[in-house]
Every structure is written in C-alpha cells, then in structure tokens.
Amino acid sequence: MRKIGVVTGTRADFGLLSRSILLLQKHASVETVVFACGTHLSPEYGYTINELTENGIENIIPIEMLLSSTTRVGIAKSTGLATISFADAFNSQQLDCLLILGDRFEIFAAAQAALFLGIPIAHIHGGEITEGAFDEALRHSISKMASIHFPATDAFAKRLMQLGEQPSQIFVTGAPGIDNILNANNFDNIDLTSVLKFKNQNAPLFLVTYHPVTNGLPRENDITPLLSVIKERKDINFLVTYPNADGDGAKMISQWLELTNMNNVSICPSLGFKRYLAVMKQAACVMGNSSSGLIEAPSFKIPIINIGTRQQGRPKSCSVIDTIMEASSLNLAVDQALDNDFISLCKKALNPYGEGNSSEKIVQVLSETKFDTLIPKQFYNLD
Numbered sequence: 001m002r003k004i005g006v007v008t009g010t011r012a013d014f015g016l017l018s019r020s021i022l023l024l025q026k027h028a029s030v031e032t033v034v035f036a037c038g039t040h041l042s043p044e045y046g047y048t049i050n051e052l053t054e055n056g057i058e059n060i061i062p063i064e065m066l067l068s069s070t071t072r073v074g075i076a077k078s079t080g081l082a083t084i085s086f087a088d089a090f091n092s093q094q095l096d097c098l099l100i101l102g103d104r105f106e107i108f109a110a111a112q113a114a115l116f117l118g119i120p121i122a123h124i125h126g127g128e129i130t131e132g133a134f135d136e137a138l139r140h141s142i143s144k145m146a147s148i149h150f151p152a153t154d155a156f157a158k159r160l161m162q163l164g165e166q167p168s169q170i171f172v173t174g175a176p177g178i179d180n181i182l183n184a185n186n187f188d189n190i191d192l193t194s195v196l197k198f199k200n201q202n203a204p205l206f207l208v209t210y211h212p213v214t215n216g217l218p219r220e221n222d223i224t225p226l227l228s229v230i231k232e233r234k235d236i237n238f239l240v241t242y243p244n245a246d247g248d249g250a251k252m253i254s255q256w257l258e259l260t261n262m263n264n265v266s267i268c269p270s271l272g273f274k275r276y277l278a279v280m281k282q283a284a285c286v287m288g289n290s291s292s293g294l295i296e297a298p299s300f301k302i303p304i305i306n307i308g309t310r311q312q313g314r315p316k317s318c319s320v321i322d323t324i325m326e327a328s329s330l331n332l333a334v335d336q337a338l339d340n341d342f343i344s345l346c347k348k349a350l351n352p353y354g355e356g357n358s359s360e361k362i363v364q365v366l367s368e369t370k371f372d373t374l375i376p377k378q379f380y381n382l383d
Helices: 011-026 049-054 072-093 105-117 135-145 154-162 177-183 224-232 249-259 272-282 291-295 327-337 340-346 358-368
Strands: 002-008 030-036 060-062 097-101 121-124 148-150 205-209 237-241 265-268 285-288 304-307 320-323
Touching: 002 011, 002 072, 002 105, 002 358, 011 030, 011 049, 011 097, 011 121, 011 177, 011 272, 011 358, 030 049, 030 072, 030 358, 049 060, 049 272, 072 105, 097 105, 097 358, 105 121, 105 135, 121 135, 121 358, 148 358, 177 272, 177 291, 177 358, 205 272, 224 249, 224 327, 249 265, 285 291, 285 327, 291 304, 304 327, 320 327, 327 340
Parallel strands: 002 030, 002 097, 030 060, 097 121, 121 148, 205 237, 205 285, 237 265, 285 304, 304 320
Antiparallel strands: none
C-alpha cells in the first residue's frame, strides 16, 4: 500500500484536483491524505474546506498558514508559516509521494517541505506560462523540485524538458479541469436560485472572476473601469465571484461590494467548483482573468473575455477575446461577446487543453510508479 498526499489551497485548485482525489481514494493499492490550507480555512473566502467533505473527500488534514495580511510581506510570511506547518504534517504521515497542482505560494511551500523531507513530488500543470503573476516563477521552481510531471499539452512538456526534466517522467495528460465537465452530467439539477437572483432572468449572464495581477502593470489591479462597465450594462446579468487572497484581493472585494444593490449583479464569495461549472454552462460569457476562462470555458463553446496580462503566455481558443482594463476596450469586448457571428464561431472552438480523462491517466501513473527510484533525479540536456 502506497501513501500519497494531496495539497489543495483554494476552491479553484480543488475543483481541478477533485476527480483525481476521488479516484485515488477508491484505488485498492493507494492510501490518500488530503491537506487543506489557504483560503479553504478562511471565513472571508467562504471557508471552502466544507466543500471537500460535501464532495466525498476523506482523510482531510487542515493546515493553518494564511495570515490576514495580503501584502507581499504577508504572502512571504504566510509561505514561511506554511512550509513549517507542511513539514510537520508530511513528516507525521510518512508519505511516499506528494501530488500538487499549479503555482500558488502555498503549493510552493508544500513543495519546499516535501523536497527537504525527501518525498517525491508529482506536479500537475507544469511547463506553462502566465507572465502577469509571480506564479510564473513559482511554477517553474516547483517543476524543478518535482520528479513526476503531468503537463496539459505537448508544448508544456517540451518546456519541462528545457528545464532539464527527464522525458521518461513527463506524462502529457491534458487539463484535469475538463474531466469535471465530462463527468458532471447533473449540472441541470444543481440549485442556482440563491446566486442567480436577477430581476430580469432573460438577460444574458456573464460569469466574472478577476484576480490580482502580481507581476504586471499596477493599474490592472484597479478594477474601477470594470465596475463602470458593469454599472453601465443594464442589459446583462453579472455573477461575480471573489478574487483569490493575493495582493490587492481584499481591496477588490470591497470594490465589488459597492455593486450589491444592483438588480443585475449577484456577488458570491465562492460558488464551489460544481456550482461554478453549472453557472458556466448557463453563461453567455466568462469574463475576467482567471485560468478557468482559458482552460475550462472553451469546452462550453461560449465567448471568453480575458482582461489584462495575468494569463499572458497561455495557449488560447478562438473563443477568447483579449482586452485591457479600460472602459471603452471592455465595452467593445462585451459587444463582441454578444455578437451572433462571434457566438457562432465559439460553437466551433477547440479546447487546446485536451479532451478529458486526465485524472485516470494521473492515477494510473501514481499507482504504478516506483517512487523509491525517483530521488535523486538527473538533469536532462535537451539537444
């Protein structure tokens, strides 16, 4: 019996990991422990650790690590606290492998702790580029600490080889977030009345998620232009979810709350991944700078308005409209998203992140790999 730990720090990464976790916990030769940290334990962001148990996840260990400060100093201190907490938790569990996803600072902390404890790391979504966030550097750093890689595309796999990672330990799986779309046939049965409470139910629905930009232009974190467009566009219903806990996230929340009295705006701290996808299925457009707009939304064949530089460098479907945080540009993007010709184009869009079944591929590799042969690892020279 092999023991695999999984770390989740936000509602977003749990949505991507959930199917892999459930498949691991059902596997006869695998024992799985789930470490929940970050905003999962924050009341301000919806205390989403409850979502794990509601979705059938077992063996959950809370890891307290998030300070109330969201400044760069606060994030640096939270990362240090997380590393200490993960080191104690991982050591007590005697893990054979740690499965992590993405590029956030709490995932970086978990990878550091596992590296120092000699625990092999399996990393999902490595090799990608997001030039508008310091997550870019964290992701590549995590890749260098990891021994098993599950990139979403062949291009990302090649980038991992450029970093010196062994081709034999790189498994192109596609994006696991697409699995949720293919395996959640009951979207229509999910009750959304508490969040889709609009006066005009017939207006098109825009799903909006905008996160702080931590490595781009400072003006991108002033969402005043986006708010002004929403105030102006009474012909559209907007469902807004909270940003993550980085940088100016708290300031953005206070700005969003200015719209609470509008009949065409609904603000929800966290939808949870099932309700999020259920809303996305009903939406006329996904708007903001979340990776979900580029990775999952194309599978719903709807327009996506991608604002600013946060996702710069990622491959994009033809359904993505790039724009800047400026009112006139945002209005033009909204008009394009509502244009019938563009909507027809989106119906033909292909998702560059794959066609699903990523979780099955990930679980198969983790259930068969001989972890004791992975450390130390050699540098691969790409000719």
